Amino acid sequence: MKTFYDIHMHVLNLSHPNLSSYLFQEGLIDRLIDGNINVLTRLGLVGAALFLPNRLLKKIVNRKLTSGHPSPKDVVGNCLSFFEIPTEYQLLVLEHFLKSGQPNNFNAQKHLEINGTTYDKILLCPLVIDFGYKNIENSVFYNLTPKRPVINQVSDLLHAIHIYYRFHLDVNEQQKKMKLLPMTSDYNARKHEKLFEIYPFMGIDTRNYHFTDIKRFLNNYFGNFSDTESGKARRERLFEKMGMLNGSMYRKNIDAADIFAGIKLYPQLGFDPYPDDARSLKKVQYLYRFCVERRIPIITHCSNSGFKVGDYNAFTHPEKWAKVLEQYPDLTLNFAHFGAESKSNQRQWRNHIIDLTRQYKNVYTDISCNNMTPEYYKELADLLQPKANKKINVANPELYKRVLYGSDFSINLLASKTNSYNEYLKCFADAGLPHANDLCEYNPERFLFGE
Numbered sequence: 516m517k518t519f520y521d522i523h524m525h526v527l528n529l530s531h532p533n534l535s536s537y538l539f540q541e542g543l544i545d546r547l548i549d550g551n552i553n554v555l556t557r558l559g560l561v562g563a564a565l566f567l568p569n570r571l572l573k574k575i576v577n578r579k580l581t582s583g584h585p586s587p588k589d590v591v592g593n594c595l596s597f598f599e600i601p602t603e604y605q606l607l608v609l610e611h612f613l614k615s616g617q618p619n620n621f622n623a624q625k626h627l628e629i630n631g632t633t634y635d636k637i638l639l640c641p642l643v644i645d646f647g648y649k650n651i652e653n654s655v656f657y658n659l660t661p662k663r664p665v666i667n668q669v670s671d672l673l674h675a676i677h678i679y680y681r682f683h684l685d686v687n688e689q690q691k692k693m694k695l696l697p698m699t700s701d702y703n704a705r706k707h708e709k710l711f712e713i714y715p716f717m718g719i720d721t722r723n724y725h726f727t728d729i730k731r732f733l734n735n736y737f738g739n740f741s742d743t744e745s746g747k748a749r750r751e752r753l754f755e756k757m758g759m760l761n762g763s764m765y766r767k768n769i770d771a772a773d774i775f776a777g778i779k780l781y782p783q784l785g786f787d788p789y790p791d792d793a794r795s796l797k798k799v800q801y802l803y804r805f806c807v808e809r810r811i812p813i814i815t816h817c818s819n820s821g822f823k824v825g826d827y828n829a830f831t832h833p834e835k836w837a838k839v840l841e842q843y844p845d846l847t848l849n850f851a852h853f854g855a856e857s858k859s860n861q862r863q864w865r866n867h868i869i870d871l872t873r874q875y876k877n878v879y880t881d882i883s884c885n886n887m888t889p890e891y892y893k894e895l896a897d898l899l900q901p902k903a904n905k906k907i908n909v910a911n912p913e914l915y916k917r918v919l920y921g922s923d924f925s926i927n928l929l930a931s932k933t934n935s936y937n938e939y940l941k942c943f944a945d946a947g948l949p950h951a952n953d954l955c956e957y958n959p960e961r962f963l964f965g966e
Protein backbone atom coordinates (compact mmCIF):
# COMPACT_ATOMS: atom_id res chain seq x y z
CA MET A 516 0.00 0.00 0.00
CA LYS A 517 1.35 3.43 -0.93
CA THR A 518 0.52 6.65 0.88
CA PHE A 519 0.73 10.21 -0.38
CA TYR A 520 1.63 12.61 2.46
CA ASP A 521 0.62 16.23 2.86
CA ILE A 522 2.62 17.22 5.93
CA HIS A 523 1.21 20.74 6.19
CA MET A 524 -2.42 21.78 5.82
CA HIS A 525 -5.15 23.30 7.98
CA VAL A 526 -8.77 22.78 8.92
CA LEU A 527 -9.77 26.33 9.83
CA ASN A 528 -12.76 28.62 9.70
CA LEU A 529 -13.06 32.34 10.28
CA SER A 530 -13.75 31.96 13.99
CA HIS A 531 -10.29 30.54 14.68
CA PRO A 532 -7.79 33.30 13.93
CA ASN A 533 -7.78 36.47 16.01
CA LEU A 534 -8.45 38.75 13.04
CA SER A 535 -8.58 42.09 14.81
CA SER A 536 -5.10 41.56 16.18
CA TYR A 537 -3.97 40.82 12.68
CA LEU A 538 -5.49 44.09 11.47
CA PHE A 539 -3.78 46.11 14.15
CA GLN A 540 -0.36 44.71 13.64
CA GLU A 541 2.19 47.43 13.28
CA GLY A 542 1.66 49.54 10.18
CA LEU A 543 -0.98 47.39 8.56
CA ILE A 544 -3.75 49.95 8.86
CA ASP A 545 -1.45 52.65 7.42
CA ARG A 546 -0.57 50.44 4.49
CA LEU A 547 -4.25 49.86 3.92
CA ILE A 548 -4.88 53.62 3.73
CA ASP A 549 -1.97 53.97 1.31
CA GLY A 550 -3.83 51.58 -0.94
CA ASN A 551 -1.40 48.70 -0.89
CA ILE A 552 -3.26 46.23 -3.05
CA ASN A 553 -1.74 43.10 -1.60
CA VAL A 554 -2.80 44.04 1.88
CA LEU A 555 -6.18 45.04 0.49
CA THR A 556 -6.64 41.61 -0.97
CA ARG A 557 -5.96 40.00 2.34
CA LEU A 558 -8.11 42.45 4.21
CA GLY A 559 -10.84 41.76 1.70
CA LEU A 560 -11.21 38.38 3.29
CA VAL A 561 -11.80 39.93 6.67
CA GLY A 562 -13.95 42.77 5.39
CA ALA A 563 -16.03 40.59 3.16
CA ALA A 564 -16.67 38.18 5.98
CA LEU A 565 -17.83 40.91 8.29
CA PHE A 566 -19.79 43.18 5.99
CA LEU A 567 -20.89 41.56 2.76
CA PRO A 568 -24.32 39.99 2.73
CA ASN A 569 -24.33 36.32 1.96
CA ARG A 570 -26.02 36.69 -1.42
CA LEU A 571 -23.32 39.01 -2.72
CA LEU A 572 -20.63 36.60 -1.59
CA LYS A 573 -22.29 33.81 -3.50
CA LYS A 574 -22.26 36.01 -6.61
CA ILE A 575 -18.54 36.55 -6.28
CA VAL A 576 -17.97 32.84 -5.86
CA ASN A 577 -20.15 32.07 -8.86
CA ARG A 578 -18.26 34.50 -11.03
CA LYS A 579 -15.10 32.70 -9.98
CA LEU A 580 -16.54 29.42 -11.15
CA THR A 581 -17.56 30.75 -14.56
CA SER A 582 -14.62 32.99 -15.57
CA GLY A 583 -11.24 31.79 -16.78
CA HIS A 584 -9.17 34.53 -15.17
CA PRO A 585 -9.55 34.98 -11.45
CA SER A 586 -9.33 38.54 -10.18
CA PRO A 587 -8.12 39.24 -6.63
CA LYS A 588 -11.76 39.56 -5.66
CA ASP A 589 -12.45 36.11 -7.08
CA VAL A 590 -9.54 34.64 -5.18
CA VAL A 591 -10.90 36.11 -1.98
CA GLY A 592 -14.38 34.86 -2.85
CA ASN A 593 -13.18 31.33 -3.50
CA CYS A 594 -11.10 31.26 -0.34
CA LEU A 595 -13.89 32.74 1.73
CA SER A 596 -16.32 30.28 0.26
CA PHE A 597 -14.18 27.43 1.56
CA PHE A 598 -13.53 29.07 4.93
CA GLU A 599 -17.26 29.47 5.37
CA ILE A 600 -17.88 25.78 5.00
CA PRO A 601 -18.38 24.52 8.57
CA THR A 602 -15.22 22.72 9.62
CA GLU A 603 -17.03 19.42 10.09
CA TYR A 604 -17.78 19.35 6.34
CA GLN A 605 -14.37 20.52 5.13
CA LEU A 606 -12.56 17.17 4.92
CA LEU A 607 -15.49 15.56 3.13
CA VAL A 608 -15.78 18.49 0.71
CA LEU A 609 -12.05 18.35 0.00
CA GLU A 610 -12.32 14.64 -0.79
CA HIS A 611 -15.40 15.14 -2.95
CA PHE A 612 -13.69 17.73 -5.16
CA LEU A 613 -10.44 15.76 -5.32
CA LYS A 614 -12.32 12.78 -6.72
CA SER A 615 -14.77 14.58 -9.00
CA GLY A 616 -13.41 18.07 -9.71
CA GLN A 617 -11.14 19.37 -12.47
CA PRO A 618 -8.21 19.14 -12.91
CA ASN A 619 -8.37 15.56 -11.72
CA ASN A 620 -5.37 13.64 -10.48
CA PHE A 621 -7.15 10.32 -10.00
CA ASN A 622 -6.84 7.45 -12.48
CA ALA A 623 -9.62 5.19 -13.80
CA GLN A 624 -9.29 2.94 -10.72
CA LYS A 625 -9.94 6.00 -8.54
CA HIS A 626 -6.42 6.15 -7.17
CA LEU A 627 -4.25 9.22 -6.93
CA GLU A 628 -1.52 9.14 -9.58
CA ILE A 629 1.60 11.32 -9.43
CA ASN A 630 4.54 10.91 -11.78
CA GLY A 631 3.37 7.44 -12.78
CA THR A 632 3.17 6.30 -9.16
CA THR A 633 -0.19 5.24 -7.75
CA TYR A 634 -1.18 6.03 -4.17
CA ASP A 635 -3.95 4.23 -2.27
CA LYS A 636 -4.18 6.70 0.60
CA ILE A 637 -3.73 10.39 1.24
CA LEU A 638 -2.33 11.26 4.64
CA LEU A 639 -3.12 14.76 5.90
CA CYS A 640 -1.52 16.65 8.77
CA PRO A 641 -3.82 19.51 9.79
CA LEU A 642 -1.83 21.92 11.91
CA VAL A 643 -3.44 23.70 14.85
CA ILE A 644 -2.18 27.25 15.34
CA ASP A 645 -2.22 28.67 18.85
CA PHE A 646 -3.67 32.16 18.20
CA GLY A 647 -4.39 32.76 21.88
CA TYR A 648 -1.94 35.60 22.25
CA LYS A 649 -2.14 38.71 24.39
CA ASN A 650 -4.24 41.66 23.35
CA ILE A 651 -2.68 44.20 21.06
CA GLU A 652 -3.15 47.86 21.94
CA ASN A 653 -5.25 49.90 19.58
CA SER A 654 -7.24 53.09 19.70
CA VAL A 655 -10.67 51.90 18.59
CA PHE A 656 -13.74 52.24 20.82
CA TYR A 657 -14.42 48.52 21.31
CA ASN A 658 -10.81 47.86 22.18
CA LEU A 659 -11.23 44.58 23.99
CA THR A 660 -9.52 42.27 21.53
CA PRO A 661 -10.98 38.80 21.97
CA LYS A 662 -8.71 35.97 22.90
CA ARG A 663 -9.05 32.89 20.75
CA PRO A 664 -8.42 29.93 22.99
CA VAL A 665 -6.78 27.16 21.02
CA ILE A 666 -9.17 24.67 22.59
CA ASN A 667 -12.00 25.85 20.27
CA GLN A 668 -9.91 25.11 17.23
CA VAL A 669 -8.91 21.71 18.60
CA SER A 670 -12.55 20.84 19.30
CA ASP A 671 -13.62 21.84 15.78
CA LEU A 672 -10.77 19.91 14.19
CA LEU A 673 -11.40 16.73 16.18
CA HIS A 674 -15.09 17.00 15.44
CA ALA A 675 -14.29 17.31 11.70
CA ILE A 676 -12.20 14.12 11.85
CA HIS A 677 -14.92 12.34 13.83
CA ILE A 678 -17.54 13.30 11.21
CA TYR A 679 -15.20 12.35 8.34
CA TYR A 680 -15.07 8.72 9.49
CA ARG A 681 -18.80 8.49 10.22
CA PHE A 682 -20.47 10.17 7.28
CA HIS A 683 -20.55 10.33 3.50
CA LEU A 684 -21.14 13.55 1.68
CA ASP A 685 -24.27 13.48 -0.40
CA VAL A 686 -23.92 16.10 -3.12
CA ASN A 687 -26.72 17.32 -5.34
CA GLU A 688 -24.72 18.69 -8.28
CA GLN A 689 -27.70 20.37 -9.90
CA GLN A 690 -28.81 22.31 -6.88
CA LYS A 691 -25.24 22.79 -5.59
CA LYS A 692 -26.30 21.46 -2.21
CA MET A 693 -24.76 18.94 0.11
CA LYS A 694 -25.74 17.00 3.19
CA LEU A 695 -24.21 14.42 5.48
CA LEU A 696 -25.36 10.81 5.26
CA PRO A 697 -24.38 8.51 8.10
CA MET A 698 -22.40 5.41 7.20
CA THR A 699 -24.43 2.34 7.92
CA SER A 700 -22.21 -0.23 9.58
CA ASP A 701 -19.36 -0.22 12.08
CA TYR A 702 -17.40 2.89 11.14
CA ASN A 703 -14.39 2.09 13.23
CA ALA A 704 -13.77 -1.12 11.34
CA ARG A 705 -14.37 0.74 8.07
CA LYS A 706 -11.84 3.49 8.75
CA HIS A 707 -9.41 1.70 6.42
CA GLU A 708 -11.78 2.19 3.49
CA LYS A 709 -11.59 5.97 3.66
CA LEU A 710 -9.21 7.90 1.40
CA PHE A 711 -7.72 10.11 4.12
CA GLU A 712 -5.72 9.24 7.19
CA ILE A 713 -5.52 12.30 9.42
CA TYR A 714 -2.67 13.00 11.85
CA PRO A 715 -3.04 16.49 13.33
CA PHE A 716 -0.34 18.61 14.96
CA MET A 717 -1.11 20.46 18.19
CA GLY A 718 -0.30 24.17 18.28
CA ILE A 719 1.39 25.50 21.38
CA ASP A 720 2.70 28.91 22.36
CA THR A 721 4.58 28.43 25.62
CA ARG A 722 3.89 32.07 26.59
CA ASN A 723 0.23 31.17 27.08
CA TYR A 724 0.97 28.56 29.77
CA HIS A 725 2.62 28.24 33.15
CA PHE A 726 5.49 25.80 33.39
CA THR A 727 3.42 23.20 35.26
CA ASP A 728 0.65 23.46 32.63
CA ILE A 729 3.13 22.72 29.87
CA LYS A 730 4.30 19.62 31.72
CA ARG A 731 0.72 18.43 32.18
CA PHE A 732 -0.24 19.32 28.62
CA LEU A 733 2.66 17.36 27.09
CA ASN A 734 1.96 14.36 29.31
CA ASN A 735 -1.73 14.34 28.45
CA TYR A 736 -1.25 14.58 24.70
CA PHE A 737 2.07 12.84 24.13
CA GLY A 738 2.56 10.63 27.18
CA ASN A 739 2.57 7.42 25.10
CA PHE A 740 5.26 8.53 22.66
CA SER A 741 8.66 6.87 22.90
CA ASP A 742 11.74 6.97 20.73
CA THR A 743 12.02 3.18 20.75
CA GLU A 744 8.67 2.31 19.15
CA SER A 745 8.83 1.50 15.44
CA GLY A 746 7.35 3.78 12.80
CA LYS A 747 4.74 1.16 12.04
CA ALA A 748 3.74 0.85 15.69
CA ARG A 749 3.40 4.62 16.05
CA ARG A 750 1.23 4.91 12.97
CA GLU A 751 -1.02 2.08 14.19
CA ARG A 752 -1.32 3.55 17.68
CA LEU A 753 -2.43 6.91 16.28
CA PHE A 754 -4.68 5.35 13.63
CA GLU A 755 -6.49 3.38 16.31
CA LYS A 756 -7.55 6.59 18.08
CA MET A 757 -8.31 8.52 14.89
CA GLY A 758 -11.86 9.94 14.80
CA MET A 759 -12.78 8.44 18.17
CA LEU A 760 -13.23 11.73 20.05
CA ASN A 761 -16.26 13.72 19.04
CA GLY A 762 -14.50 17.00 19.62
CA SER A 763 -16.04 18.26 22.80
CA MET A 764 -12.82 19.07 24.61
CA TYR A 765 -14.47 20.89 27.51
CA ARG A 766 -15.58 17.78 29.34
CA LYS A 767 -13.49 16.63 32.27
CA ASN A 768 -11.20 13.59 32.13
CA ILE A 769 -10.86 13.46 28.38
CA ASP A 770 -8.36 10.90 27.22
CA ALA A 771 -6.33 13.18 24.95
CA ALA A 772 -3.49 10.70 24.35
CA ASP A 773 -2.62 9.65 20.79
CA ILE A 774 -4.74 12.29 19.06
CA PHE A 775 -1.83 14.39 17.82
CA ALA A 776 1.22 13.26 15.86
CA GLY A 777 3.40 16.28 16.59
CA ILE A 778 3.64 19.92 17.63
CA LYS A 779 3.23 23.12 15.62
CA LEU A 780 5.02 26.35 16.58
CA TYR A 781 4.32 29.78 15.09
CA PRO A 782 7.03 32.38 15.83
CA GLN A 783 5.36 35.05 13.63
CA LEU A 784 2.82 35.39 16.46
CA GLY A 785 5.59 36.38 18.85
CA PHE A 786 6.68 32.99 20.15
CA ASP A 787 10.44 33.13 20.77
CA PRO A 788 12.09 29.72 20.11
CA TYR A 789 15.00 30.53 22.43
CA PRO A 790 14.14 33.40 24.78
CA ASP A 791 16.68 35.22 26.95
CA ASP A 792 14.81 35.35 30.23
CA ALA A 793 15.26 32.30 32.43
CA ARG A 794 11.56 31.69 33.09
CA SER A 795 10.55 31.57 29.43
CA LEU A 796 13.66 29.64 28.50
CA LYS A 797 12.89 26.93 31.06
CA LYS A 798 9.55 26.30 29.33
CA VAL A 799 10.93 25.88 25.80
CA GLN A 800 13.83 23.80 27.06
CA TYR A 801 11.38 21.43 28.72
CA LEU A 802 9.41 21.24 25.46
CA TYR A 803 12.46 20.47 23.30
CA ARG A 804 13.87 17.89 25.72
CA PHE A 805 10.49 16.17 25.94
CA CYS A 806 10.28 16.07 22.12
CA VAL A 807 13.82 14.72 21.70
CA GLU A 808 13.37 12.01 24.33
CA ARG A 809 10.17 10.77 22.69
CA ARG A 810 11.00 11.64 19.08
CA ILE A 811 8.01 13.94 18.67
CA PRO A 812 8.20 15.93 15.42
CA ILE A 813 7.92 19.73 15.49
CA ILE A 814 6.84 21.96 12.59
CA THR A 815 7.78 25.62 12.85
CA HIS A 816 6.37 28.29 10.56
CA CYS A 817 9.33 29.61 8.58
CA SER A 818 8.64 32.43 6.13
CA ASN A 819 8.76 36.21 6.44
CA SER A 820 5.03 36.39 5.72
CA GLY A 821 2.00 34.47 6.98
CA PHE A 822 -0.32 35.39 9.81
CA LYS A 823 1.69 38.20 11.43
CA VAL A 824 0.92 40.37 14.43
CA GLY A 825 4.13 42.40 14.48
CA ASP A 826 7.71 42.18 13.32
CA TYR A 827 8.80 38.78 14.52
CA ASN A 828 11.06 37.84 11.61
CA ALA A 829 13.99 37.52 14.02
CA PHE A 830 12.15 34.75 15.94
CA THR A 831 11.07 33.04 12.74
CA HIS A 832 14.45 33.12 10.96
CA PRO A 833 16.23 29.73 10.75
CA GLU A 834 19.25 31.41 12.32
CA LYS A 835 17.30 31.69 15.58
CA TRP A 836 16.77 27.94 15.46
CA ALA A 837 20.49 27.24 15.04
CA LYS A 838 20.73 28.04 18.76
CA VAL A 839 18.05 25.48 19.59
CA LEU A 840 19.64 22.80 17.43
CA GLU A 841 23.06 23.36 19.02
CA GLN A 842 21.47 22.39 22.35
CA TYR A 843 19.17 19.69 20.94
CA PRO A 844 20.94 18.27 17.88
CA ASP A 845 18.58 15.28 17.67
CA LEU A 846 15.40 17.38 17.56
CA THR A 847 13.06 16.36 14.72
CA LEU A 848 12.24 19.73 13.19
CA ASN A 849 10.53 20.81 9.97
CA PHE A 850 11.04 24.37 8.73
CA ALA A 851 7.76 25.09 6.94
CA HIS A 852 7.55 26.85 3.58
CA PHE A 853 11.29 26.27 2.90
CA GLY A 854 11.97 29.68 4.48
CA ALA A 855 10.09 31.58 1.75
CA GLU A 856 10.93 35.29 1.67
CA SER A 857 8.27 37.36 -0.01
CA LYS A 858 9.51 40.39 -1.96
CA SER A 859 13.09 39.12 -1.98
CA ASN A 860 15.11 37.01 -4.39
CA GLN A 861 17.97 36.43 -2.01
CA ARG A 862 16.94 33.04 -0.66
CA GLN A 863 18.94 33.63 2.54
CA TRP A 864 16.45 31.85 4.78
CA ARG A 865 16.27 28.92 2.41
CA ASN A 866 20.05 28.59 2.16
CA HIS A 867 20.29 28.72 5.93
CA ILE A 868 17.84 25.83 6.17
CA ILE A 869 19.85 23.80 3.66
CA ASP A 870 22.90 24.36 5.87
CA LEU A 871 20.99 23.08 8.89
CA THR A 872 19.85 19.97 7.01
CA ARG A 873 23.50 19.22 6.38
CA GLN A 874 24.48 19.63 10.00
CA TYR A 875 21.57 17.90 11.73
CA LYS A 876 20.16 14.53 10.80
CA ASN A 877 16.54 15.21 11.81
CA VAL A 878 16.06 18.62 10.20
CA TYR A 879 13.50 18.81 7.40
CA THR A 880 11.78 21.50 5.35
CA ASP A 881 8.41 21.58 3.61
CA ILE A 882 7.46 23.27 0.36
CA SER A 883 3.92 24.20 1.38
CA CYS A 884 2.28 27.32 0.02
CA ASN A 885 5.01 28.32 -2.41
CA ASN A 886 4.95 25.54 -4.94
CA MET A 887 2.35 26.59 -7.45
CA THR A 888 4.37 27.52 -10.50
CA PRO A 889 6.54 25.49 -12.91
CA GLU A 890 9.38 27.98 -12.20
CA TYR A 891 9.31 27.12 -8.52
CA TYR A 892 9.69 23.43 -9.29
CA LYS A 893 12.50 24.07 -11.76
CA GLU A 894 14.48 25.82 -9.07
CA LEU A 895 13.67 23.05 -6.60
CA ALA A 896 14.79 20.39 -9.08
CA ASP A 897 18.16 22.17 -9.36
CA LEU A 898 18.51 22.17 -5.58
CA LEU A 899 17.74 18.48 -5.41
CA GLN A 900 20.41 17.73 -7.99
CA PRO A 901 23.22 20.11 -7.05
CA LYS A 902 25.81 18.33 -9.17
CA ALA A 903 23.77 18.79 -12.31
CA ASN A 904 23.64 22.55 -11.78
CA LYS A 905 26.98 24.11 -10.90
CA LYS A 906 25.38 27.47 -10.13
CA ILE A 907 23.93 26.14 -6.89
CA ASN A 908 26.61 26.73 -4.30
CA VAL A 909 24.69 26.03 -1.09
CA ALA A 910 24.35 22.36 -1.57
CA ASN A 911 23.44 19.32 0.38
CA PRO A 912 23.75 16.30 -1.91
CA GLU A 913 21.25 14.51 0.32
CA LEU A 914 18.73 17.33 0.41
CA TYR A 915 16.23 15.16 -1.45
CA LYS A 916 15.90 13.13 1.76
CA ARG A 917 14.84 16.19 3.80
CA VAL A 918 12.24 17.96 1.69
CA LEU A 919 8.57 17.30 2.48
CA TYR A 920 5.51 17.84 0.34
CA GLY A 921 2.92 20.16 1.86
CA SER A 922 0.03 22.22 0.56
CA ASP A 923 -0.91 24.69 3.32
CA PHE A 924 -4.49 24.15 2.19
CA SER A 925 -6.82 26.06 2.79
CA ILE A 926 -4.54 29.05 3.51
CA ASN A 927 -2.96 28.50 0.08
CA LEU A 928 -6.22 29.53 -1.58
CA LEU A 929 -5.61 33.03 -0.28
CA ALA A 930 -1.87 33.26 -0.63
CA SER A 931 -1.34 31.53 -3.91
CA LYS A 932 -2.16 31.54 -7.56
CA THR A 933 -4.05 28.30 -7.27
CA ASN A 934 -7.75 28.00 -6.58
CA SER A 935 -8.13 24.38 -5.51
CA TYR A 936 -6.30 21.48 -3.97
CA ASN A 937 -6.77 19.74 -7.32
CA GLU A 938 -4.82 22.42 -9.17
CA TYR A 939 -2.14 22.57 -6.52
CA LEU A 940 -1.61 18.83 -6.74
CA LYS A 941 -1.55 18.89 -10.52
CA CYS A 942 1.24 21.45 -10.49
CA PHE A 943 3.32 19.03 -8.38
CA ALA A 944 2.45 16.11 -10.68
CA ASP A 945 3.30 18.08 -13.83
CA ALA A 946 6.67 19.16 -12.43
CA GLY A 947 8.00 15.61 -12.80
CA LEU A 948 10.50 16.25 -10.02
CA PRO A 949 13.41 13.92 -9.50
CA HIS A 950 12.79 12.20 -6.16
CA ALA A 951 9.08 13.16 -6.18
CA ASN A 952 8.21 10.05 -4.21
CA ASP A 953 10.83 10.90 -1.58
CA LEU A 954 9.10 14.23 -1.04
CA CYS A 955 5.56 12.94 -0.79
CA GLU A 956 6.10 9.55 0.84
CA TYR A 957 9.47 8.37 2.17
CA ASN A 958 10.59 11.62 3.82
CA PRO A 959 7.32 12.60 5.51
CA GLU A 960 6.87 9.02 6.70
CA ARG A 961 10.30 9.14 8.36
CA PHE A 962 9.67 12.64 9.74
CA LEU A 963 6.28 11.72 11.16
CA PHE A 964 6.69 8.22 12.46
CA GLY A 965 10.45 7.57 12.59
CA GLU A 966 12.36 4.76 10.90
Ligand SMILES: [Zn+2]
Nearest residue numbers: 523525923926
Ligand atom coordinates in the same frame (compact mmCIF):
# COMPACT_ATOMS: atom_id res chain seq x y z
ZN1 LIG B 1 0.37 26.71 7.29
